[in-house]
Amino acid sequence: MEKVIGKTKLSFIQGDITLQETEAIVNAANTSLLGGGGVDGAIHRAGGPKILEECKEIRAKQGGCPTGEAVITTGGNMAAEYVIHTVGPVWSGGSHKSRNESQLLRNAYYNSLNLAKKNGIKSISFPSISTGVYRFPIEKAARIALTTVKEFIEEYHFVEVRFVLFSEKDLRVYEEALREVT
């Protein structure tokens, strides 16, 4: 499914984020930047050791990546030139105001897009941040993701922003959320 918003093609596919040929892919990383399971593990396996070396350099400089922030490395052996590593929030029920999971998820998308913009990146693929091991409810996460992307691309033009969902079920959730927010 795709939809043009402003001058940006917003597209949705079922697939593996590590295989995308967009200029950048986004990693659902953790604050350590040292790799993990899910998307993170897949990206480090496909990209090779160079990405971890770059992550370690970033850690040495700034001590990891806080939740909601983003950092950039090369794509190592993958087709994508860059990986933008962002850290989504861990879902803890949504009722602790101080935890602010929704705002932090929004920040993760916004800061990833902004870092792409600063690096002149014109096409970018996102996974469904926080909806795996971090347990953020996917319907809510999809609405936050799409609202944030939509607002960004109304102001700034990418060639393409792609969402890469691992399952057909998740793909349908994102397509439904797109109908709700546009």
Ligand code: ADP
């Ligand atoms: P988080 O820790 O932010 O929750 P996960 O990596 O655990 O991140 O999961 C985020 C989503 O990405 C889940 O829906 C998971 O099924 C999906 N996923 C896992 N591996 C891949 C992959 N290679 N490409 C795209 N999506 C993936």
